[in-house]
Amino acid sequence: MNYTKSITPHKLLLFQHLKHQRIDEARDVFNKLPFPDIALCTQMVMGYAQNDRLGDALKLFYEMPTKDVVSWNSIMKGCLDCGDLSMAKKLFDEMPEKNVVSWTTIMNGFLQFGRVENAECLFRQMSVRDIAAWNAMIHGYCSNGRVEDALNLFEKMPRRNVISWTSIIGGLDQNGKSSEALFLFQKMVHAVYVGNSLVVMYTKCGYVYDGITAFKRIDEKNIVSWNSSIVGCAQHGLGMWALTLFNQMLRERVDPDEVTFIGLLSACSHSFMLQKGRCFFQYMSQVKSIEMTIEHYACMLDVLGRCGELEEAEQLVENMPMKANVMVWLVLLSACRKHSKIDVAERAAEQIFELEPECSAAYVLLSNLYASAGRWSDVSRIRKKMKHNRVVKQPGSSWLTLKGQRHQFLSGDRSHPLNQEIYQKLDWLGGKLKELGYVPDQQFSLHDVEVEQKEEMLSYHSERLAIGFGLISTVEGSTITVMKNLRVCGDCHTAIKLMANIVGREIIVRDYSRFHHFRSGICSCGDYW
Incomplete structure (x- = not known):
């Protein structure tokens, strides 16, 4: 059931307060709602519980005129999160209707606090066990050192998923049974x-x-x-x-x-x-x-566009059996950016703005196309239109995950703790690039500024900062994998090919559409992306 099909300003304000943990302000708004439904009451109860105000959560819960199984499960989980197992069990026993989530929630709570025997008892009483219940019990056994029980239960499972396998393999390894873990891993594959x-x-x-x-x-x-x-x-x-x-x-x-x-x-x-x-x-x-489907047409459009067959691409859009959506027109517009077809791009952009006036990608692609052609007055016009329509450009960002922690960079970013070392490494690479004859391609610096400023802007694009961090933070010779939310620019693509050769490493960059494997001065895309 969709409880939020009629979102009022008061409801929106309530959700905002709860999202930002302003619990008292949320309660003030909640009190002004004339007839809060079960879903809204449950949200308020969860807000109290998630902010360690279990007493307020329970009081409101018992004041609710009607309760469903979701509200019962929510308050019970809130008790478990606050460590009140006895109240959680009391609520579980009082529940007029229990589902598999109810059983799994209370069972997980007992396992979390080392009460394995209580969890076992509940597991045996369950009339219907889904795969989450089996996985929870296996993980609980392993976490409490009962590996043999975990293995026996794993063998009895009627169906297994990735979590089942990783729980038992991880549990075996953590309990000193690495050879058994390796055997199961090979079986899992x-x-x-x-x-x-x-x-x-x-x-x-x-x-x-x-x-x-x-x-x-x-x-x-x-x-x-x-x-x-x-x-x-x-x-x-x-x-x-x-x-x-x-x-x-x-x-x-x-x-x-x-x-x-x-x-x-x-x-x-x-x-x-x-x-x-x-x-x-x-x-x-x-x-x-x-x-x-329209996705197949978009893919074929991408094939034609990337190969420069823009007339055929336009004809394909016109002859589609369904109405072209924003995705289709963006594919065509992106192809125009690659092949500098301003007239086709303007027609595609016009269609996009009719369908979605606030589509930031269309503004940016068209602006970049004008900039690469040196049409700075048109760039200025597009930027003014964006400002007038309050369209915000998505900033280009790149990130690298190291030891489970994500390190994210924006272009010209100097906020990272290793900022000085990163820039020193990039400056060193910049010197090596010049020795190899690399000259920055200024058409990819899409600003009407002096040459020196353009070169500096290009040198510190987000993907280069992420690579610089990877070079100073990982083992010599290891692969560096960088993720990027936008397309890699042509200048960075050229530079990274040379960087990979200079440092003798493979550098993998995933942009919004594909992976690039840079090694020994070449890229797996063959300079075609």
Whole structure:
């Protein structure tokens, strides 16, 4: 049931106060609501409990005229979070209706505080156990040193997921049973469901070759296995690998679905395979079991746009059986940015502004296109329009995760604790780049400023700062993986290729659409992205 279908200003204010832990202000607003429903009452109760005001939470809970199972579960969890197990158990016993979440919540609470016997008793009493309950009990056994009980329960599980495997493997390792943990890990890799998850995890984290290895180890491959691998190869620019996997898939008599062709078209887009992209798109239109969606048209549009076939791309948009949305027009506009087609870009931008007047990406792409052409008056006009419409540009940011901590950078950022060392490393790299003949490409500094300022702006783009941090914070020779929320600019792309060669490392950069593997002075994208 959608309790927030009619959001009033008072309700919005209540949610804002609760979000920012202004609990007394939230209660003042709550008191002004004439007829708060169950959902709003439950939100207020949870707000009290999450701010260690259990007494107020319980008082309001018992004052509620009607309660559902969600409200009972919420107050019970609030008691567990505050460490009041006896009250949590009292509430559990009073509940007029219990669901599997109720049982799992109280059981987790007992396990969290080392009351394994109480949790065991509840687990046995459960008439219906979902996979979360099994996982909670296994994790609880391991956390309290009862590894054999955890193993016995794991073997009895009717169904397992990634959490099941990681809980038992981690528990074995933490309790000094590393060899048993390794054995189970090897067994896990061969399970279909877990193997698929590993493929996705590896490829999303930049380790595409490990993802392919995990795929090969899956004993019984299904459509999800094949799609995960094909899409992974596409994201990393391994177009021919994606096509090879597709051919193997057909030989294994696995029928492709809609996701398969999104992966294949993406592979063609990122690997400059125009004709193959056209063939796949034509093949899809002839297979009745495949439903062509707007995502497929957007992918084909990307293939055409990246290859410079902008007239054909415009015709495709005009002949689509469904109305083009913002995503489709943005793909076309992005292609115009790459190929400097201002007239097509202006037409695409006009369509976007009609559909979504506050689309910041369209303003930025059009402004960048004007800037790269030196049309600074048009840049100024677009920026004034953005300001007038209160459109805020999404800032470019890059980040690197080290020892579980995320280190994020903006262009020209000097807020990091290792700021001085990072800039020293980048300045050293800048000297080495000049020795190799590198000259900053000023068309990617999209500001009407002096040459020296443009070069400095380019030198400290967010991805370079993240790489600089990675170089001073990781083991010599190890791979550096950087994530970026926007497209890597052409100048940074050129510089990072040389940087990877200078430091003798592989540098992986994932921008908003694909992975770039820089090593030995070249990039896996073949300078085509």
